[in-house]
Amino acid sequence: MEKRIAIIGGGIVGATAAYYLSILPGSEQTKVTLFDDGTGQATTAAAGIISPWLSKRRNQRWYRLAKAGAALFPELMRRAQLGTDVYQQTGTIVTREVPTDLETLVDLAYERRQSAPTMGQIETLSAAEVQQRVPLLTAPQPGVFISGGARVDGAALVQGLLAQATAKNLTIRRERVRFTADGQVVTSMGPRHFDRVIVAVGAWLKEVVAPLGVVAAVRPQKGQLIELNVKDYPLQENMPVVMPEGERDFVPFGHGKLIVGATHEDDGKFDLAVDPAVTADLLASAQRLMHGVTADNITAVRVGTRAYTPDFAPFFGPIPEHEAILAASGLGSSGLTTGPEIGRLLAGSALYGGTPDWSEYELPLTTYLTSSAE
Incomplete structure (x- = not known):
């Protein structure tokens, strides 16, 4: 039976998730739709440095995530066959x-x-x-x-990953969407149901999840x-x-x-x-x-x-009380380093389900996502 997955947001997290959803086992039975209107995206404006090891940040969860992201890059570039114009280990x-x-x-x-x-x-x-x-x-x-250490062109990376995914099972829709209270995605063609939704809209997360009765601690x-x-x-x-x-x-x-x-x-x-x-x-x-x-x-x-986020830490995973919707935000200025690893993890969760333990990388999501009724 075909699984339908939506991705809202086509930056580094959304693009990487789309790419992995096109190559992971089971992707041949998966149809992915990515919604992004392109406004203000941090990734396309970024030219980043992949070198987290000498950071002064004391958050060990962030450091483990950033370290994993830096280690993922060479493998991701080889697998996606992206060139040195996108990523290069120059030191x-x-x-x-x-x-x-x-x-x-x-x-x-x-x-x-x-x-x-x-x-x-x-x-x-x-x-x-x-x-x-x-x-x-x-x-x-x-x-x-x-x-x-390496440099990466954010816009070129996103374009390369989305091009690979589009050749397999991804459809890109250039529009802004919203949720209904019960988690359907309202598009220009009306409400649509998806088996899983990945929300990777960065600083816009607060307004996107508000119809779900969720408050996101994101600025x-x-x-x-x-x-x-x-x-x-x-x-x-x-x-x-x-x-x-x-x-x-x-x-x-x-x-x-x-x-x-x-x-x-x-x-x-x-x-x-x-x-x-x-x-x-x-x-x-x-x-x-x-x-x-x-x-x-x-x-x-x-x-x-x-x-x-208030503690400058990223978060990602299923939204409490809305387990079919996965969210990621709070990446800050380290988005190009941590984003690919987050996108990879979310793609696996969206495709295979389960309740993965990501506590080595983040605090509980209830630290950042709370009910508006509280």
């Missing part, structure tokens, strides 16, 4: 200006590698050695190099980054990503493209307008490490909306 360099701070960071790297061999090689670099690896920088700081945050056209060095596509202390992240792509960002603007919420003052701030960050860059080098500004 990451995390800098520190104070020598003792750098020593502490290096010690942490070796400690974390004991449980995360995918970190790869660890090297301490002088400022000159950092500049040698990333000649775009004219005012570098010393840092630690992690060879397993929006605006994020902006800039694309710069810079000197095209030989082998620039292999340059490490740089996470400078006190400045925005630098993500070099090939052919003279450099991404700088992103911002974390709580006041921006769902505003998707480019803010010239923020653009200037991002450019100033680039100029402090790269001499000679001007506003003329800016080729694009990307804007998206992230989702955050």
Whole structure:
């Protein structure tokens, strides 16, 4: 008997879930429909860094999830046959200006590698050695190099995964949908019943689940980054990503493209307008490490909306009292790292059912999803 699954939201979680629902055993008996109107999606505005191992966050559940997400990426890219324009392990360099701070960071790297061999090689670099690896920088700081770190183009990743799934069992509908009180999905063609629904709408989760009598503890945050056209060095596509202390992240792509960002603007919420003052701030960050860059080098500004929870932790799984509906949100700025693993887990749950135990990755969903009657 054919199983009908809906996915609401086509960002990193929704796209990855759709991909796995097209390749997992039993997918040949599954029909998947993805609904997304494309407004404000964080993933399509993102150019991310896959390097969670030196994070200062103390949330061990988040760290285990992020570590699993980073480990999944190489396998996912091979299986989906996506190229280096989407994802590439170029390594990451995390800098520190104070020598003792750098020593502490290096010690942490070796400690974390004991449980995360995918970190790869660890090297301490002088400022000159950092500049040698990333000649775009004219005012570098010393840092630690992690060879397993990578860069990923969020928009290209989503497009690649959805294209693969569409070739098998996925239909994409470019529209906004809502729920009825009993969990049916109201589309432009009227209410429709699905055996399972995955809701991956990020910061819009609160309004989407409200008709179900559910309150979601999720808030929006605006994020902006800039694309710069810079000197095209030989082998620039292999340059490490740089996470400078006190400045925005630098993500070099090939052919003279450099991404700088992103911002974390709580006041921006769902505003998707480019803010010239923020653009200037991002450019100033680039100029402090790269001499000679001007506003003329800016080729694009990307804007998206992230989702955050009160404790800055993601959550995912069946909505309490609505077990056929699975939700994910609260990924924040680590969405490109944690999203694929969350999407994979939700796809398996939607396809096979059961009550998986994901407590190693998250607190109980009742921490974030409560009844509006309470």
